[in-house]
Amino acid sequence: DAKTTQPTSMDCAEGRAANLPCNHSTISGNEYVYWYRQIHSQGPQYIIHGLKNNETNEMASLIITEDRKSSTLILPHATLRDTAVYYCIVRVLGAGSYQLTFGKGTKLSVIP
């Protein structure tokens, strides 16, 4: 799986948009970009994923650059409950490919 690079930490004011960047310059054509988050002492929570096009769901938006070498996760209106470590992962899915390599992620702190 391609390696990802994320900032170690970020702050965001409550109610503002949180924009979390991720670099994945070695991504290959069949690798998806996934975002998970982990609140302390809980299991990782799936947020969103995409291949080429921008994606949006009830939790967040995912913006993938045209060359696919980077992406941004957007939480449109951050709340205190969004404070967590956010992981960007790129992986190939398919038979036998179940490994999920989490890096150190970005610790997002939402400030009142």
Place this chain on the structure above:
Amino acid sequence: SQTIHQWPATLVQPVGSPLSLECTVEGTSNPNLYWYRQAAGRGLQLLFYSVGIGQISSEVPQNLSASRPQDRQFILSSKKLLLSDSGFYLCAWSVRGSRSYNSPLHFGNGTRLTVT
């Protein structure tokens, strides 16, 4: 909606004792099931995955074993725990089938195991 249950949430066991962690999934059929371990400050390590009842694949040699006695039940076991088995154990599921290539993993809340 689908839910995944893991228990217990925390466990303290002495070295040499047996282990049994259980995971069940509700609201879906024929899921892929996974056991991961997360060491403090590190990423997730895939331990086992299963694509069906009785079908278990092991990713790393270790002191642990897994079983899937029912479609939505996944059990992690050990006959004799080692100190190095301490960690945060996570069960997860994903959709199986023709669309599994695009299916994210959904995790339980984990079991924090301390072997003393």
